[in-house]
Amino acid sequence: MLILLAFIIVFHITSAALLFISTIDNAWWVGDNFSTDVWRMCTTNTSTCMAITAEFDEYQSIQAVQAAMILSTIFCCVAFLVFILQLFRLKQGERFVLTSVIQLLSCLCVMIAASIYTDRHEELHRSLGYRMEVSKGQYGYSFVLAWIAFAFTLISGVMYLVLRKRK
Numbered sequence: 383m384l385i386l387l388a389f390i391i392v393f394h395i396t397s398a399a400l401l402f403i404s405t406i407d408n409a410w411w412v413g414d415n416f417s418t419d420v421w422r423m424c425t426t427n428t429s430t431c432m433a434i435t436a437e438f439d440e441y442q443s444i445q446a447v448q449a450a451m452i453l454s455t456i457f458c459c460v461a462f463l464v465f466i467l468q469l470f471r472l473k474q475g476e477r478f479v480l481t482s483v484i485q486l487l488s489c490l491c492v493m494i495a496a497s498i499y500t501d502r503h504e505e506l507h508r509s510l511g512y513r514m515e516v517s518k519g520q521y522g523y524s525f526v527l528a529w530i531a532f533a534f535t536l537i538s539g540v541m542y543l544v545l546r547k548r549k
């Protein structure tokens with residue numbers, strides 16, 4: 383039981399780390415001399431960055447992605463704290479339903495963020511707010527990590543739903 387508990391905790395912490403990295407790091411869309419995410423666009427040649435502001439055409443879509451990623455990260459961290467509390471408060475045989483619901487909310491938020499970015503990426507990268515041509519890029523590792531975080535939060539949410547407290 384202790385090994386299973388350690389595995390669940392490591393899995394949850396890994397999910398949170400993936401969410402933090404994909405939310406913060408600047409690599410959702412990359413090209414030869416630029417990288418961009420939901421916060422800013424940086425050129426690798428001159429090492430300058432500019433924030434994505436309301437002057438971009440699809441700024442509302444970017445704000446939706448930002449909000450969903452922040453919410454997913456917060457929900458994942460709250461789910462971990464609730465799990466720790468429930469670990470000591472639940473009676474034997476009860477399920478970690480509240481933890482599961484919060485973790486599945488995190489899963490839903492990261493799925494919404496990555497789906498919006500996937501759907502709107504062409505319009506996002508044709509904006510006149512960029513100082514260079516960014517439409518000829520590809521998805522970066524932060525975008526991939528967001529989808530991996532979706533799978534991890536989904537799996538851990540289901541694990542918490544199935545998990546019963548034992549001795």
